[in-house]
Amino acid sequence: MARAACSSVVTAMALLPSKSLLCRNQLLFSGNSKFVGVLTLQKRCFSSKVSMSLKAGIVGLPNVGKSTLFNAVVENGKAQAANFPFCTIEPNVGIVAVPDSRLQVLSKLSGSQKTVPASIEFVDIAGLVKGASQGEGLGNKFLSHIREVDSILQVVRCFEDNDIIHVNGKVDPKSDIDVINLELIFCDLDQIGKRIERLKKGKAKDSQSKVKEEAEKSALERIQEALLEGKPARSVALSDLEMEVVKHLCLLTMKPMIYVANVAETDLAEPEKNAYVEEVKGLSSDLQSGHVVVSAQVESELTELPLEERTEYLNSLGVSESGLGNLIRATYSLLGLQTYFTSGEKETRAWTIHAGMTAPQAAGVIHSDFEKGFIRAETVAYEDFVTAGSIAAAREKGLLRSEGKEYIVKEGDVMLFRFNV
Numbered sequence: 183m184a185r186a187a188c189s190s191v192v193t194a195m196a197l198l199p200s201k202s203l204l205c206r207n208q209l210l211f212s213g214n215s216k217f218v219g220v221l222t223l224q225k226r227c228f229s230s231k232v233s234m235s236l237k238a239g240i241v242g243l244p245n246v247g248k249s250t251l252f253n254a255v256v257e258n259g260k261a262q263a264a265n266f267p268f269c270t271i272e273p274n275v276g277i278v279a280v281p282d283s284r285l286q287v288l289s290k291l292s293g294s295q296k297t298v299p300a301s302i303e304f305v306d307i308a309g310l311v312k313g314a315s316q317g318e319g320l321g322n323k324f325l326s327h328i329r330e331v332d333s334i335l336q337v338v339r340c341f342e343d344n345d346i347i348h349v350n351g352k353v354d355p356k357s358d359i360d361v362i363n364l365e366l367i368f369c370d371l372d373q374i375g376k377r378i379e380r381l382k383k384g385k386a387k388d389s390q391s392k393v394k395e396e397a398e399k400s401a402l403e404r405i406q407e408a409l410l411e412g413k414p415a416r417s418v419a420l421s422d423l424e425m426e427v428v429k430h431l432c433l434l435t436m437k438p439m440i441y442v443a444n445v446a447e448t449d450l451a452e453p454e455k456n457a458y459v460e461e462v463k464g465l466s467s468d469l470q471s472g473h474v475v476v477s478a479q480v481e482s483e484l485t486e487l488p489l490e491e492r493t494e495y496l497n498s499l500g501v502s503e504s505g506l507g508n509l510i511r512a513t514y515s516l517l518g519l520q521t522y523f524t525s526g527e528k529e530t531r532a533w534t535i536h537a538g539m540t541a542p543q544a545a546g547v548i549h550s551d552f553e554k555g556f557i558r559a560e561t562v563a564y565e566d567f568v569t570a571g572s573i574a575a576a577r578e579k580g581l582l583r584s585e586g587k588e589y590i591v592k593e594g595d596v597m598l599f600r601f602n603v
């Protein structure tokens with residue numbers, strides 16, 4: 183499929199008038215209608231490759247508000263940006279936009295027909311219970327769902343409500359967090375134990391594989407030690423090589439985590455007065471993680487209200503904005519993600535990259551051919567683009583820089599790529 187799609191791109195290129203041979207070195211999003219047409223074809227053919235699929239899994243004990251939060255995030259997303267292709271892939275998987283006010287500004291300046299935000303996939307994973315790693319409840323199945331996500335949002339119940347049963351009988355964030363984290367630790371320990379046994383047999387054929395095996399073994403032994411002390415794998419300092427060689431295990435406690443303190447509506451205005459929230463805050467920093475305060479209940483009620491009544495409702499609770507934008511942005515930055523933009527008449531779009539990516543790698547997020555054939559990137563900082571008003575004006579003012587293969591893309595860069603197919 184990919185092969186066929188690729189050749190049709192080349193065919194489309196070859197069909198361009200001879201004058202357009204230059205198109206092989208053309209500027210992407212240059213406003214040249216033929217060229218944009220080719221790009222559209224590429225995008226359709228490689229839809230799954232266009233954006234990185236980054237998943238955040240919502241985990242926690244049963245009945246702590248995971249589904250309420252998930253539904254609110256997805257519903258809110260639908261209401262906020264009508265032209266984004268939101269979808270619930272399965273009942274428990276939803277794609278939401280990353281709120282970013284810069285997008286509308288760029289889109290307006292460029293007169294774009296379409297605006298496409300960066301997105302994150304949220305997955306509502308059913309409640310974990312004590313003993314999940316031993317197959318308790320639907321334990322192993324849930325743990326395997328967690329393995330597939332890039333980051334974990336752990337919902338912690340910080341609201342009292344006698345009508346809503348707590349599986350362990352009372353609201354107790356520390357104990358709840360311990361239960362969940364222990365299950366994740368047990369699961370990792372089990373996997374690491376098996377892997378170390380296999381590595382001890384030393385199957386490496388050449389010296390390079392031997393170095394890798396040694397690095398993996400050393401890293402896993404240190405991680406094992408940390409896990410036995412109740413610490414997550416992400417707390418262990420690893421070299422780049424070690425990081426690379428343990429990646430295939432997809433360790434659960436290696437994944438970045440945000441603790442989501444789910445509070446009652448009455449606590450939203452002053453969450454610091456809720457002792458449970460303070461407890462979650464303290465634990466999250468001990469465990470090298472972030473934390474966010476939301477009221478899943480309020481967020482869920484907000485989605486039922488017409489947009490114009492939402493602010494009034496939030497104000498009546500003593501807050502000015504919904505907590506979801508904050509949660510989504512925190513997830514995005516926790517994953518070490520950054521945004522760069524492309525902006526033209528056709529569309530203004532936010533592209534997601536990992537911090538530290540080079541210009542060719544960033545181009546590869548749009549299409550792998552752009553990475554392979556990368557020549558140069560023309561780039562302007564978001565603020566400079568806004569000051570100048572357009573790419574052309576930025577070029578005239580000398581604000582547009584021409585960058586090569588080594589350039590590390592910065593947050594908010596507005597970019598044009600020159601590439602050779």
Ligand SMILES: Nc1ncnc2c1ncn2[C@@H]1O[C@H](COP(=O)(O)OP(=O)(O)OP(=O)(O)O)[C@@H](O)[C@H]1O
Nearest residue numbers: 244245246247248249250309341445446477478479
């Ligand atoms: N902040 C909150 N304040 C009050 N009630 C809440 C809050 N958040 C969620 N609830 C209520 O808690 C109950 C359980 O919520 P929900 O079904 O979302 O839990 P869950 O974690 O998905 O459970 P399960 O693991 O069983 O799927 C619901 O009745 C919901 O309305």
Ligand SMILES: [Mg+2]
Nearest residue numbers: 248249308309
């Ligand atoms: Mg649920």
